Every structure is written in C-alpha cells, then in structure tokens.
Amino acid sequence: MSAVADVVLSPAQERERFRGGLVRSTAGLAPGHAQANLIIVPRELAFDVLLFAQRNPKPCPVLGVLDAGETTGPLLSGGDIRTDVPRYVVYEDGREVARPTDITAFWREDLVTFMLGCSFTFEGALQASGIPVAHVDQGVNVPMYRTSRRCEPAGSLSGPLVVSMRPIPADRVADAVRITSRYPAVHGAPVHVGDPAALGIGDLGAPDFGDPVRIAPGEIPVFWACGVTPQAAVMESRPPFAICHAPGHMLVTDARDADYQVP
C-alpha cells in the first residue's frame, strides 16, 4: 500500500483510478485536497437528511449537494458520483444489501447526493506539525465508533454520534485541538479527549467501522465527530433506500483543504 500511496496524483486522477476499479481507503491520497463522506437518498428523504446535517453540524458539515438525478458537480469536476468512490454501501430499510464499487445499476433519477466534510482533511495539517496520524502510519483505515451520545433528530432520522479516533502523544494533544479547530467545516475540534468509556465505547480494539490501530504508551485516544454519523442514522432509522460510501472509502474532491481553514 505504501508504494501506491507514495505516488501523488490529482483528485481527478484518483477518481479515475477508482472509476477503473481500484478499491482502497483514501486516507492520505491527493494531499491538500478535501475528501467527502457520501449519503445519497431519494428526494422525499432529502429534507430530513439536510435538516439532520443542519442540526448536527459537527458530524455532518455539508460541503456540497447534487440535486435529484445529478451525477457530477464542481466538487468532482468531470467525474461521476456513481463510479468515482472506491466502494459504496447500499441500504434497504436500514439493512446493507450490497457493497458495490459502482452504483450505476442502483441509480435513480430521484436520488439526491450529499457530500459531507471528512476529517482526513486536517490530517495533513497534523502531520505537517509533526503529530503522527496512526492509521496512516500503520497503513489501515481510521477506527470509527458508535457512541452513546445521541444526535439531534430530524424528521424520520435519528441515531448515535459516530466518532473517529486518533491516538495522540499526550504532549501534542493541545496542538491537535488547536490545529483541528481551524477546520470547522471538516468536523473541527475533537468532541472528546481520553476516556472512551464516557462515550460508551467498550473496546478501542473493536471499532464499529474501519480498523483498529495500535496505541503507543503515552498516547491519548482523541475523538472527532465523524461523517459516518448519517450512515449510522440510516441503519437505525431504516429509510426504504439509501447509498453511502464504505467507511474510509471517500470521494476525493477538487476542493482544497485550505478552502475549509479559518484563521
């Protein structure tokens, strides 16, 4: 995986590779460019999704929306939302029914696509400050956990807050907070530092999504709101139909990380 990751491609080139069938976590790809979580729903559920995002902006920062039937837009110029993500998850009544690498066969003209900010955006800034990003260094997907915190519901949608976890050396936790708080459009500052039990997380070694990471002595688990949150709401609220990205397998967008940074 490291050999692949060492080749720096543009977002359009990364999307082309995924369109061609490559499947991998997108962490670290197209550095400097924002990645996005996906949630695609029929038009009649679209208001509930957008309202859920508005009421839960930390886990669900909206970067862009493609209107019903639209398959491309400025965040994926020249791309196609049905083919350009490495892997998707298709839900019917909240149950996973397929995990395809292309959703052309599932596409309908009434589908609305939401692209939500992803914490991969601030990982480059962490690394640039010498803060290690464990899952990148260990070549695995970021670990994500359902928590006991509830999101603000919206219409038919409700569910738990999902968080991603990065172990941070204790003497760099304050720096990690400071750096990520400059990115409010991509989850921003951590929602929780240390003490997984207080979030209802029993075992850090058994994430609900993604892969476990090794936590070195002296490192503290730090938790950020995660864009898989609406996907957990889909699993719990059981709308008739929805398509999401497979966790960690994001849309690589043309937007620059710096576009989402505040002073």
Added chain:
Amino acid sequence: MSAVADVVLSPAQERERFRGGLVRSTAGLAPGHAQANLIIVPRELAFDVLLFAQRNPKPCPVLGVLDAGETTGPLLSGGDIRTDVPRYVVYEDGREVARPTDITAFWREDLVTFMLGCSFTFEGALQASGIPVAHVDQGVNVPMYRTSRRCEPAGSLSGPLVVSMRPIPADRVADAVRITSRYPAVHGAPVHVGDPAALGIGDLGAPDFGDPVRIAPGEIPVFWACGVTPQAAVMESRPPFAICHAPGHMLVTDARDADYQVP
C-alpha cells in the same frame, strides 16, 4: 419611538408585546439577543429552501428550523411563531396577498419554518465600539436593496442577493469589517464596501425594503448580506405559498448574540 426603545425587555416579553398587537421594527430591541428572519413554506418546498440556504450561507445562515406543523421551539421558548413576529408578509405565487400581524388564519399543518440570522445581532457590537448605526440613531428601519449579484440557485428557487446598508465613518470601516467578521452565523463581514453602482444599486435613497437613511459627509456605504434574500427569491421564483417576516420586523429569539460570535 425612542421612549419605547429605551425600555429594555426580555425576548419573551418582546414577543408577548408583538403577540398583543404591537407593530414596529425590532432593531435595537432585547439587546444582546439574536433576532431572526423568517421563511415559512409547505413541506414540499422545504428542501429547496434549506438547500438554497446551504448554498448561500452569507445571506441565509440557518439558526433553527421548526418541523412541519411545529409552532414553537427552543429559539422562542413558550412562544408561537404564528403570532410573535410584529408583521408578516403572505405570498401566493410570489405575489404579496396579505401583510398580517398574526398568521393563525393562514396556518397549515404542512408548514415548515426557517429562522435565519439577522445582522441586527452585530449592531450592538458595532455600537459598543463607538461605531454609529444610522438607522437606529435615526429611528427608522434599516435600508435594504436588491443587487445585481445572483444567488446560487437551488431546485425551484433563484433570486438576487439582497443587502442591508449601514453608512460607516471612513476611519471606522476597517473596524466594522473586523467586528462583524466575528459573527459568521449572522451574515458576518460585509460583502461590499462603497460604490453601490457596482452592486447594481442606482439610488441609495430608494431602498427596495426598509427606509432610507441619511449619510453624513465622510461616511461610506457598507453592505452586508441580508436575510430578506430568500424572500426576494420567493418573489422571483413564485412558489404557490410562502410566509415571511415583514422586512425589519424580526423574530426576537432567546439565543444570545454571543452564541454566534467566533473568537
């Protein structure tokens, strides 16, 4: 009017006065508390409104949403959205059909209420820094103008950016920018400083909404994005039904201005 404005009431008390029939501009009322623009639409138009807001966050910062049929919520605790605004405008097919002080007779169970941030929120901060707010000092409604700038459309909704204007002494313009940029949830920094013609505004003395203000020698017209923007989109896009606040006649909310301030 100044005698009335001198009495400092709580947001709930102000709403009670409006519920009782008082009609006036809300500028300067319940200092320290946020005021909100209203747009109320049937459920089938709600996604377009929320998407319009998401795509045009400077004029349309969403402070809260009441689901279909809901008439109260945390921003107006104990209040009633149908009676607590001093004056409303009812639109059918984009045409104004009534300007009531109570919309109980127009209420339907499928109506969704959007409350959007209002620049009245940062006027207290301007005044606290010794920057005069002309329309408050002159006891009139803030002047608002349709501009030649187009908003990003969303579904069936499109329209021009509407701005509010405050004349600012030339040596305080930089301060006014700095202060208001700390309030991104209530329109934030100005969209334009000076030169109304570049915004397509022919005559500052003839605002499209609100009242004209006197501009003293040495003052520069400064323009902020305005929450009347979705109302202008309703007038242009002609949805079957919508209710808005009468410009300048806002919902006085329980939220504190400070809640919307960033460092």
